[in-house]
Amino acid sequence: MKWVTTTVAIEIAATGLILILAPFLFGRLVLGGELTEPGQALGRLAGIALLGLALTSWPDSSARPVTRAMLGYNLLATAYLGYLGIMGKLVGALLWPAVVLHLLFAALLAAECMTVRRA
Template identity: 45%
Template sequence: MNKTLAVTAIGEIVTGLALVAIPALVGELLLGEALVGVAAAAARVAGIALIGLGVACWRSRPLEGMLFYSTVVALYLAYLGLGGGLMGVLLWPAVVLHTVLSVLLARAWLRGAAE
């Protein structure tokens, strides 16, 4: 595997984990303003996407990266709708869409593991 790609993937995963865990601090350090409220929720979705990108690039596993992203973002958006106090008109359709995509991706991943 290309070492540059591996280092980049690790960097994206670490950045994604920081955005998920402490979005306010990451915003403060990067942009000079804390990310709060809706900005923190959006930063967490971006963090989940960065982790998925890192997983996809790590050892060339795009299916696993997309499966990770779609599953975790479906769970996080559902959490926001059920207990996070944030809910727009497209929240639940997005949860359903990502859940369906996660099931399809999981089936493809399991088929590939069985081969």
């Protein structure tokens, strides 16, 4: 039944990619409406989370799948939220603290992945 989880992981990753690259298209084709600019940003974050979820079913590696997925999510979330802040769009009071928190978590998870590889 591994093919089932692999197939679902591919579907989840594809949905995540569509949400990241074209959230407006997802809104139009799946939800039948237009997404606002904040809605598109939230859609992209959801897409990043879905890519992280898809990584839990990725072929075996030295890192635990959940750790690898959380690392991927935190790296991508850091990059996207940082991009939003640098571009000056959709900057709320907690944007930069969220960037720092995701970056910290990414560093800690990367260190854990390195520890798992050496063990």
